[in-house]
Amino acid sequence: MRAVLLAGLLVPFVAGVALAQSDVIKERKALMGALGDQTKAGAAIMKGDQPYDPAKAAAIFKAYTDASTFNTLFPAGSNTGDTKAAPAIWSDRAGFDAEMAKFNTAVQQGLPNIGTEAGFKSAFQAVAATCRTCHSTYQAR
Ligand code: HEC
Numbered sequence: 001m002r003a004v005l006l007a008g009l010l011v012p013f014v015a016g017v018a019l020a021q022s023d024v025i026k027e028r029k030a031l032m033g034a035l036g037d038q039t040k041a042g043a044a045i046m047k048g049d050q051p052y053d054p055a056k057a058a059a060i061f062k063a064y065t066d067a068s069t070f071n072t073l074f075p076a077g078s079n080t081g082d083t084k085a086a087p088a089i090w091s092d093r094a095g096f097d098a099e100m101a102k103f104n105t106a107v108q109q110g111l112p113n114i115g116t117e118a119g120f121k122s123a124f125q126a127v128a129a130t131c132r133t134c135h136s137t138y139q140a141r
Contacts, residue, residue: 021078028073038063052117064107071100086140099134
């Protein structure tokens with residue numbers, strides 16, 4: 001009787017955990033996807049394919065500030081499934097968090113300057129460099 005009760009309690013619990021983990025993977029990929037789209041828009045401005053526009057610059061940096069706690073979307077167990085998160089996130093969490101901090105610092109330092117084309121371009125380059133360094137270690141390819 002007790003075992004039956006326990007099993008009944010455990011099944012929804014385990015299913016809930018599995019669901020939550022695929023949700024967190026979706027959530028972090030959606031956040032990165034938005035970051036990717038905005039960064040493409042920024043790259044087009046860098047190349048001169050699109051004109052500098054303060055509203056666009058603000059939207060790009062809004063996506064960056066929205067992603068500031070992205071590193072919290074990697075709970076234990078969310079390393080498998082439809083994800084390119086590298087094992088190093090879990091074996092070297094301090095290093096991963098440090099990459100997040102570098103990104104946030106670049107965003108915060110650049111933010112006051114994005115109202116001019118030159119300010120935006122140097123802020124954008126500084127942030128984009130941190131995307132690459134984090135991906136090189138923590139995103140599997
Ligand atoms: C602190 C580390 C870190 C930083 C900083 C970071 N990323 Fe990522 N990014 C990741 C990880 C880890 C993944 C893999 C997530 C997964 O598949 O679960 C990822 C995935 C992505 C993806 C693929 C999303 C998908 O749908 O699979 C894109 C696009 C992306 N990042 C763009 C960016 C851009 C652009 C920046 C900078 C503006 C950036 N990232 C900054 C760690 C980072």
